[in-house]
Amino acid sequence: MRMSSMIVCKRTQPFLHNIPTGGLDMQILRPQPPKEKVVVVMGATGTGKSRLSIDLATRFPAEIVNSDKMQVYEGLNIVTNKITEEERRGVPHHLLGVIDPTSDFTASNFCNMASAAMKSIVSREQIPIIAGGSNSYIEALVDDDDYEFRSRYECCFVWVDVSLPVLHSFVSERVDRMVEKGMLEEVRKMVTPHVDYSRGIMKAIGVPEFDKYFRAESFSDEETRAILLEEAKNEIKINTCILARRQLEKIKRLRNVKGWRVHRLDATEAFRKCGEEGEEAWEKLVVGPSTMIVGRFLYNFGPKVYGDVTVTRAAAMGTAMAAASH
Incomplete structure (x- = not known):
């Protein structure tokens, strides 16, 4: 069951006290409006980004914004591996199969359309989940030249990773x-x-x-x-394997060079297993931890997660999971 959309998913900024006002711009000292919160699901092609975004959107009040530069086009659903209507499980999707297949869709086009979609999603008190493998588009959106995105939104970056041989x-x-x-x-x-x-x-x-x-x-x-x-x-x-390696290199650059705080989830074992065992591993290794991460980000409860290491207690995990399922 999805969380109530009445919960406000914003972080307030601390008020500044005891600062002399002489010669200072009082506009700077005014409390800044809280930022809207956005979840970004990243990963190489084939790692289950779309699947995880759906898993999260059925646990939180969310809508999904596609950030795959080929899936924005209409047509070639098999080639571009578009998520089907059934797989969407009723979750609204944006920028999926909406662009004329003969036109060129640039990073600038994506930023404009994604920004409009996110404003619409937020206006309905829903959380935007950006999901897709075109990391250059995500970077252009998040680190725009005028810092507009960062001034308006706070991001939680979730990276679904699978070892290259298995992938x-x-x-x-x-x-x-x-x-x-x-x-x-x-x-x-x-x-x-x-x-x-x-x-x-x-x-x-x-x-x-x-x-x-x-x-x-x-x-x-x-x-x-x-x-x-x-x-x-x-x-x-x-x-496709060459693309996957390039995507991984990009994510590592965003994390290690640009300093994006990206939470890595290792889904390798889930891909090694089949059938029911694979489903259980996916829930344990990917869905559970990512629900914790996003729950803490949105509502400030649950374990702290640093990189690949989760710091928690069993009781805290149980509380977070229970809250995220109601």
């Missing part, structure tokens, strides 16, 4: 599943003889890799087509 194996299997679900046919409908792979959604991993297959398909025998399809799938897997 690469998962990504490989996911590409195979995407092809089985109709990825090839989905791309075929979008490709034209003079397609430009440098614009819009056509830049997405999983589109240009099929170009050689489509060009040779009409005059190739079945064996040749099978070989070309396998080559395309392998190229998609390689490019």
Whole structure:
């Protein structure tokens, strides 16, 4: 059950006392308005960012703002791995499948649209959860040149991490599943003889890799087509793994160089397990700790979390989890 939206998710600023007023700008000394709170779910492709954002949005009064630069486009739902209506579990989503697939969507476009979405969400006394793998877009939004975002919002950054060997194996299997679900046919409908792979959604991993297959398909025998399809799938897997490494490097730079306070959750064991064991590991290693982190951030209860280490007592954990489920 989601938390009551009547709880105010803001942190008040301390009032300044006993400061001489002579020669000082009194505007500076006035209490600053409380900042709205925003949760940002980060991680490499395939680590479960969308899943975690839904898990959190069903525990807190929240709506989700997509920050994946390919998922903002309309179409190619299999290729871009858009979360389905059923998987959204009734949680409102913004910037998901709303942009013309032939247009270019820039970081500036994202900042403008995400800011508008967040203001709308906050006006309904809901918490914006920004979730997606385009960390350059998130950085442009949070660390804008005029400091407008930081002056208005306070952020809680949650990073879902999976060890690269395990993630690469998962990504490989996911590409195979995407092809089985109709990825090839989905791309075929979008490709034209003079397609430009440098614009819009056509830049997405999983589109240009099929170009050689489509060009040779009409005059190739079945064996040749099978070989070309396998080559395309392998190229998609390689490019996706390269993307994952770049995304991880970006997150580490934001954390270690720019000083963003990012809470890391290691989901590796959840990815190693299957079925019910995998679900239990996800709840224990990802959903539970992230609920604690976000609960403390929003309402100032629960354990303190520093980087990868959670400092808590069992009683405090039980109290936080109980509160977050009502």
